[in-house]
Amino acid sequence: MDSATLGRACLILALGTALYGVGSGVYAGRTQDRDWAASARRAVYALSALATIAFLLLELAFLRSDFSFATVASHSSTTTPTLYKAAAAWSSQEGSLLLWLWLLSLWSSLVLYLTRHRMRDVTPYATAVLCVFGAFFAGLLVFLASPFDTLASVPSDGTGLSPLLRHPAMMIHPPMLYSGYTLFTVPFAFAVAALLVRRVDAEWITATRRFALAAWFFLGIGIVLGARWSYSELGWGGYWAWDPVENASLLPWLTGTAFLHSLMIQERRGMLKIWNASLILATGTLAIMGTFLVRSGILDSIHAFGASTLGTPFVVFIAVLICGSIGLVVMRRDTLRSENRLDSLLSREAVFIANNLVLVGLAFVTFWGTFFPLISEAVTGTKSAVGPPWFDRYTVPLGLALVLLSGIGPVIAWRRATAVNARRNFVAPALGSVAVVALLAVVTDAASRPKALGMFFCAAFVFITVGQEFARGVRARRAMAGGSIPGAFVSMIGRNRRRYGGYIAHVGFATVLVGVAASSAFQHAKDVQLLPGQTARNGGYSFHYVRATSRVVTSAGRLERMEFGAVIRVSKQGRYVATLRPNRGYYPVNSSFAPISSAFDGEATSEVGLKAGLTRDLWIAVQPDLTPLRTYIAGQEQKIVGVMQGVVQKFPNVNTAVMQTVVGRFVAQRRAAVFAEVDRRYVANTPAASFRVIVSPMVMWIWIGAIITFGGGLIAMWPAPDGVRRRARGRYAARVAKELGRA
């Protein structure tokens, strides 16, 4: 059996297994039969084994450059570097869907293994819901988008991975996003199951909290990697454009972040049950919607979409998820009543609710702006679109409120804050933040940008409140157990990872938004045309175009790309700062009719010149003018094509393969000579090139802030030591006993 047939068989079996999991899970849920529940769980394990085999087969096909696979021929080539060959598997529609199924099956197996002895009434239904997701994606792979379709005529080489995707961040961006999406289906499935069996205490939340946190963690990393790729690869100097595809990943992240905060209220006070169930159901649905949006073409986006047959199944599936979720919450509204009321607006619960409203508000703004073309067309008959200024109008104030609340939330008291509590926790941070802002207003020109200044105030408030909490915690720890300050610090975090991980995440998030505010408000961007020897000035820096560069890059003896670039010397007030080397690579397309010009007719990508620093980034991209070279290239091409045609006409009886070899050698020799001459001419007689020059402050802090945020998330996710876990279990058991007593 060849690997394509084996892959197809795996997918068909995966579909059958997932459908069996749905049936057996529902039956086990209705009858509470443990054997059927175990069988449904094993179906998920089998699904993950089958999806793993299928995914490995596809990866092997990419790594072996097996162009008999249609998807390999379309998305890889012999000149694609090995690491990118592996990543090319998920650059295709079919491969990305298989990645979705594979990750979904792995996470589903993990959660069902961890909960195999718990919530015996809930898990069978959760298994069934997870299998519904599995069956949907397996069905798409079997019927509509098979990665194992083969070609009747196998090409000698493939099209190659889009050069834009040849970036380390792009290798791991999709698996991160998909991990986030698929992990969100876990709490979704358990929420549905808990609602079905009317078991609406916090146990389903406790069982899946880490999965929700992991989903937030991976999805967030995926989003940041996408932003980083955009900044360093796309040649426009930005990291976020409010494009529908970006927004599609942001939506579940925002609602997921809200859920991670509000679930604490349900765990601790038995409140917000309807809200939490609705939030996670919305998050799961948005995760599917995010997957759908990048495939549908229903919205105009920076991403082009191939004609896809997947739209209808996705729309139907999303409609079922939305209707089912709303119906379930409405039907169970009586059992979802809160056990407690909000005691005061000055309490941690109230701040968490405010934080949730802000996050959901941000999600709503993002959703509205993303789908506005469809909404406006439905309402007015004319399709309209809103741009970044519209998004900024709402997201900036909401972002300010969010950062401020992330400073207040961790330190305000539960139930009701007293004046003493407020004084103790907020006076120093408020005064400190005012001092920071006053200093910035005096020392820098921050006063001219009130929104940015507002963000600096809010972020300073977070840094000081969280710093204050850490200082108090370390003091208390040392008073109890002694030891050094670093030792007490580490021990304190280790013993209460969830709390301090959350604090660290808040600091990281505030840092990200400081970077965003500073780089947006104080960026200097300029488009200039320069000849070698000329200088452009921007943001206090001089960018001197020293000389042009050019080179031919080959891989496995074949042309990979032609590169034309520049050497730029950057100085400030006469003092040397950096040398930047931006270039633009031109990738070839296969064409025997245009053997020379085809070298420039493929994709072109910028490699930006970047000098990143803690205070500012110097960023430059070049667009060389190849017009003067085109005449030379066209002339040479005409000559070569003439010789080729002459040879073919002169020797009509020569074997085709022999002729192809001879002509191929000739063309390869001539191409090499022409490229060398193109190289020489570009450097010797360089035309003016277009440059985009950006001086952007504090961009680095966006990436550092993201690392801090997700580091905090990792700490919060990490399992607690045994002793602490035992105490937590004890507390939980006491709470369950209390609830049973009530019942």
Place this chain on the structure above:
Amino acid sequence: MDPARKRTARLVVALTAAVLLAGALIYTSFSAGDPSVSPSRLASSAVPGKSYQVTGKVADWQKSGSVQHFVLHDRKGSGSVPVVYNGPVPDPFRNGREVIITVRKDGGAFVGEKDSLITKCPSKYNNKATPS
């Protein structure tokens, strides 16, 4: 105040705030949105001075210094409009590629707004080769 009335008051305030925010959102989106049109619709109904977001396929791209001249064609259909854009083009920009750009009518041509040119990235889920 009695707790039940207090809760009702809070709910009313919260709902009012939500309605106001949603109202502002809806109003501004309809007033700030640029009509999103095809090249043929733009050619037939554009009003001078008004902004339009147009999506179409690039043809006849010519560069003169930093000024780009190109024609935008309908995705399907035969309508087209000439566009002048001053500034560098995104990496994937080339003839045959689909772009989104905000333009204003100026005489016989359409002038692109600075930094509004978005070229669709061909990276997402392109069609694969035809299988056997």
